[in-house]
Amino acid sequence: MSDETPDDETLAFAARVFAAAREGDVAALRPLLEQGLPADLANDKGDTLLMLASYQGHAEAAALLIAHGADPDRANDRGQTPLAGTAFRGEIAAARALLAGGARVDAAGPDGRTALMMAAMFDRVEMVELLLAHGADAGRRTPEGLDALGAARAMGARRTPALLEPGREG
Numbered sequence: 001m002s003d004e005t006p007d008d009e010t011l012a013f014a015a016r017v018f019a020a021a022r023e024g025d026v027a028a029l030r031p032l033l034e035q036g037l038p039a040d041l042a043n044d045k046g047d048t049l050l051m052l053a054s055y056q057g058h059a060e061a062a063a064l065l066i067a068h069g070a071d072p073d074r075a076n077d078r079g080q081t082p083l084a085g086t087a088f089r090g091e092i093a094a095a096r097a098l099l100a101g102g103a104r105v106d107a108a109g110p111d112g113r114t115a116l117m118m119a120a121m122f123d124r125v126e127m128v129e130l131l132l133a134h135g136a137d138a139g140r141r142t143p144e145g146l147d148a149l150g151a152a153r154a155m156g157a158r159r160t161p162a163l164l165e166p167g168r169e170g
Helices: 008-023 026-034 049-055 059-067 082-089 092-100 115-121 125-133 148-154 160-164
Strands: none
Touching: 008 026, 008 049, 026 059, 049 059, 049 082, 049 092, 059 092, 082 092, 082 115, 082 125, 092 125, 115 125, 115 148, 115 160, 125 160, 148 160
């Protein structure tokens, strides 16, 4: 890594690019990606353009970034994957774009939490249903032994535990 500090113009450009991702500005992102902007460009927190777009629910921008080579499973510096971010936020369209783009449904960060666990914890019924329909493993556990049902119960989720009960027919 260079010791050289980016100049003001470069910093301003980077700020505009990350803002375009957060805002889902496909018209701004497309030409930049076509001109070679790295699709996996990340900010100082390790949040990629895809993480920022999908977390804000911008499915079209997420699909564009994936089409240009963004890694749908690349975690940020906190170990959060884009799919887990969409699960936390309940951003169904963005989650669908990530899954269609190859995101692993059971990908987890260092804490072992999957998108299904996040969705269950925050009582995101539609997200739990989507993830289960894509083959999420409801029995997968964190290193501490917590599964999606346990996570939902621990957080006081009211609706998702019923979707995760053993023996439930999906």
